[in-house]
Amino acid sequence: MLGVRVQRWTLRYFAVALAALALALALVAAGVSYPAAPILAPATLVTVHLLTLGWLTPLMLGALSQLVPVITRRQLASDGAPGPALALLVVGLGAMLVGFLALGGGPLAAPFGTAADLALPIGGALVVSGVGVNAVNLAVTLWRARPLPLSGRYAAAALAFLAATVLLGLTLAATLTVPTLLPPVLAATLAGEGLPFHVLAGVGGWFTLTAMGVGLKLLAMFTLAPEERGRSGDAAFLLTAVGLGLAFVAGLAATFAPAARALGMLADMGLGAATLGVAVFVADMAIMYRQRRRRALELNARFGAWALALLALALGWGLVARLAGGGMAAFAPVVALALMGWLSGLGLSQLYKIVPFLTWIERYGARMGRERVPRVQDLVREGQAKPWFVLWFVGALVLSLAVAAPAPDLARASALALLIALAGIAWELAHSRRVRPEILAAGNGAGTGDSAGAGSGASVGSNAAAAAAVPLGRSAALPRPAPAPLTPTTKGGANHGNERR
Template sequence: MLPQQSGNETNIKLPFAFILTSLAALILSQLILIMNGALVSEGIFRIPPIWSSVHLLLLGWALMTAMGAMYQLVPVAFLTSIWSEKFGFCQFAVTALGIGLFSAMLYYNPGKAFLPGVLALLGIVMFLVQMGMTLKKQAKPNILTLFVGSSLVCLFATIFLGIAMAWSIKTGEGSQLYSPIFKSHLLLGTAGWFTLLIFGFSYKMVPMFSLAHGFGMKLAKVVFAVYAGGLVAMLLSFWTGNKFGLGFGLTLLAAGFLLFAWHIKHIIDKRIKKKLDKPFLFALIGIGFGAIIHLAALAVFLSGHFSAAIGPLLYLYIMLWIAMSILGYLYKIVPFLWWTHKYSGEIGKRAVPSLKDMVNDKAAPPLFILLAGGALLVFASILLKSAALFYIGQTAASLALLAISITIVLVLKK
């Protein structure tokens, strides 16, 4: 169940423009990754094709999906309409073109990626302006405002640092700062932007999808303080070279994520809906994966193998925490958007399908299991340096992502 219409709904074409474009970027990112499987299985990540694949996945798919979802969810969560839909369509065009050109240049000629990167930055800044003006209209800020607002700050910093790297590659200037910039870019783009955003909207969607009531939200402030503290500690360690700061930051990140997972469990325990929808259940499983990965990162740091393990762990973080969470929620969000657009005005006039009729929930478990299994095989292939294992795992994960994407798109035919 989702909230009833509040009069703040966004033009359905805007969120779907982002979501459908993002699915094309997702498929392309997986094809590029499979084509370069032999190198990835050897632990070689910092090459143009992998840069292109990662940015198509994180910018072209995950970021564009998040933008589309926020255009619909922010009015529902904050009870205020989007600042300007016309500006939103312009922002979509600029962002899609910028990310597409930027990813293409990363693949063919990274030295020429600076100007397309600036275009992508412009599109993202336009989105930040849109969200900033929208949140400004909110009558009373809440904890969700804190998470979402902070994630948007991390998004801007991530893109700014990415442009700085592109400039360094183009001109050679600031090469001595490339390492801390690169590490900060990765941290803020994954644990900063995506994780804080998923935290924030989980606090809205988990009670919504489980019909939970009577839970407290005071712990959410602690979750934010601890996790944000971990981000700050790690950033300082990157720029100072202090290994203690790195370990302290990883400890805080793990603690913050575990507190979030415990808080979500507490909310789920207060639910009225005893049988959870299967796609939503996998979004919750993604939280479990995220907690395990945070603990694993801390463990490998304490064992002295952090540099060797962080690449494979980052892959799992993207696939099993970020991707699984986004897809699990998207499975619920898209049917509601389309049902509301097509059938909400027809209730009482004719027979209309229920929300459960909009998407096949039974198809979700095998697809999400295939995604998780494939990602774990890729993780093992990198540790074992096995190209054969990589191709099996990445093909499985890619097929799962493709099938989930098709299932979501087919909602539009209902």
């Protein structure tokens, strides 16, 4: 076997992720979550965990389960594990959401009382199990493939931060619900100061390092640009990963030993290094875009650049907030921009490529050579999808500004805009998976038509008649199931690939 198998759970991970994102946006749009409600209100916790554990984590896990085998040229250590792990993750997240709503002030606090309180640690444990199974599966696959290319090193570092994020989150959840679990001083310190480190490890480590590695691999592949980034690539990775690690470990330790100033300085140095690392990454990706051989970009690569631009903006914004000595509220819009603009923007734009690609493999891969098949790009309608992506990125920016203001009504309106954009994107993804008779009838007449920008339905359709009119040409010595008509080259068949050449 030359290529790696398509992971049958990947699309299910993406479906769960999109549903969770829609629910989270609906809560913000309805005004029951931050910024209309306090940042630690039960409904806000629900929204945040829908975004992080419901949307971004399954998105990243689904992408890695498909991409790690491509990076390592090995099958996953276990092809079956992601299925049960997804079930654990979904059930656990559901229980966690119930648990958040049962916290003091939440709508379930009164009717369910302490019984509902148990949902948080139980749900957390299930989520840890689901995420853990995936993390171990991916980590073992990466370990067996050492030495790793750059994108693989990003994935490995991201998995380490995933473990740190989940373990710290579980500890925080347990501290909230079972206050006697830890010594009082430790519990109070964690409850008071643990959250920023949970966010740092999750958004900075797990999500951003994964997105950097996946973005590097996919955008290099799809734009025909060199994936090997040399010293700048190595520098970006090391500065970001080591800097974040230092900031996390030293910063967390400093909260328990506030007198140890060296720890605080180390944490600051780590944050500085990570900031520099992400800046080098963004600059290197800009160079990679300029080095690309595929001049006309497809939609996923065009909006991938928008996501990178919002990453740069979030980085600058965060730096200003840090230098101004802002508290957690000052970083809320930066986190919003990172979550919705950079991570979700990159995720949605790459889904627009990955979903049709997996659909092509599933539906048409085995038919190539026997009959005409469409290209991946024939499955999508970039013209129809583009406005939804523009709305998404504009909405993410406005949402961040509304959080910064703060302007709760504007935040609700922008969340509604994001929800509408998401519905449009989801509709286009569903379109790419629909079986359409005109594509099946025409097969790949389009062939080499430039896929970027142009909707390809017309070019496919224009070849339908020609395809149907051409008789099958094949050797009688090789019996096999009857294929649909394919031009017999031996009889001077038409060129099927190059209408636009």
